[in-house]
Amino acid sequence: MELADLRSTWNSVNTTVKTAEEIRLMLKENNHPVLKGIRKQLWIEIMGWSIFLLVYYTMFDGDQKPLLINLALVAAVLFSLLHNLMGYGLAKHLKTEGEVKQTLEHYLLKVKVYAIVSVVSRILLWTGFLLFFTYNIRFTSSKYVLLAVVLIILTVQLSLLGRMWMMRLRKLRDAVKNLQQPRPEK
Structure with a gap:
């Protein structure tokens, strides 16, 4: 594509013109579209986990489990919420x-x-969920199979999560590296 064609294409693209004040307002926390989505997801998760923490003790027999098992579950949920707040x-x-x-x-x-x-x-x-929900269970062969399936699913999920983060970090690292290298002159 020639430079003139590129300019013509660029000029023909319809874009909404924003004033500096409109852009400033968009970048504020309450109006930023990405932050709005993250905040909405965060509140949904906070509400969901809060409801879970309010009902787990009676609904899932937390009162019949040792204090350390209950604390492990609560700490795991709170750490997950802290992770979301950190994001x-x-x-x-x-x-x-x-x-x-x-x-x-x-x-x-x-x-x-x-x-x-x-x-x-x-x-x-x-780990918190598995400790809590498998405590005091008499395992049969079918329950061992079910536990194995759950562990396989968790392993796959963790490997996909790790791979996703590795790809994101590689892209960001490549962006930084490309900025460090001088571009060849034409």
């Missing part, structure tokens, strides 16, 4: 001042930490 904070507090390369390097470091917390959070949540 919201990561999206909300993006550093945009300074050079792009430094900003991306800083963001890459934060995303690496968040990726580790994400995987650990999932492991802790499932």
